[in-house]
Amino acid sequence: MLNGTQGEEQVWLGQSSHFSTKEEPSLGYKSLYDELGGEKAITAVVNEFYDRMIDDDRVRHYFVHTNTDRLRKHQISFFVSHLLGGPKEYKGSTLRMAHQGLNITFDAYEIAIKHLNRSLIKYNVPLDIRVKVEAFLRTMKPHIINK
Numbered sequence: 001m002l003n004g005t006q007g008e009e010q011v012w013l014g015q016s017s018h019f020s021t022k023e024e025p026s027l028g029y030k031s032l033y034d035e036l037g038g039e040k041a042i043t044a045v046v047n048e049f050y051d052r053m054i055d056d057d058r059v060r061h062y063f064v065h066t067n068t069d070r071l072r073k074h075q076i077s078f079f080v081s082h083l084l085g086g087p088k089e090y091k092g093s094t095l096r097m098a099h100q101g102l103n104i105t106f107d108a109y110e111i112a113i114k115h116l117n118r119s120l121i122k123y124n125v126p127l128d129i130r131v132k133v134e135a136f137l138r139t140m141k142p143h144i145i146n147k
């Protein structure tokens, strides 16, 4: 399944190299990390997601004091991969600490979910996996929005 390009490189999503060989058959469980296609695929989606957020007048202001290159890298390498069941360990601050003082609203959170979903669609991630990713992200909402 060919899904999109990132620079010169072709990116494949919804398919895991870990589970696609005959020598190593699936045991019936795949982490979301694997279902999305591992680090390269997640990198493409996260970059698309931040491009969309920064391009959106309704939420751009949240990122003005943030080094977004660092944020993208941190998200991809240490956080998203790890929490989606990937191999890396996340040693950053807690979600609540990272978003403290940003006053992220209910609406801003919903906008972020929409942008993430559209980013997954852009890379042809199938509906069943998109549903799982969205459900997973929604578990974090209480730690992120301002209460």
Ligand code: HEM
Residues within 6 Å of the ligand: 059, 062, 063, 065, 066, 067, 070, 071, 074, 075, 079, 092, 093, 095, 098, 099, 102, 104, 108, 109, 112, 137, 138, 140, 141, 144
């Ligand atoms: C499920 C949704 C979200 C997750 C999993 C998430 C995750 C994270 C993480 C792990 C960090 C820390 C990164 C680091 O230490 O470098 C972070 C920072 C940040 N997040 Fe989120 N986030 C989410 C939603 C949002 C939303 C909805 C907004 C704004 C509308 C937002 C704005 C930010 C900003 C501006 C920072 C950087 C804060 C700083 O520079 O100190 N996040 N996020």
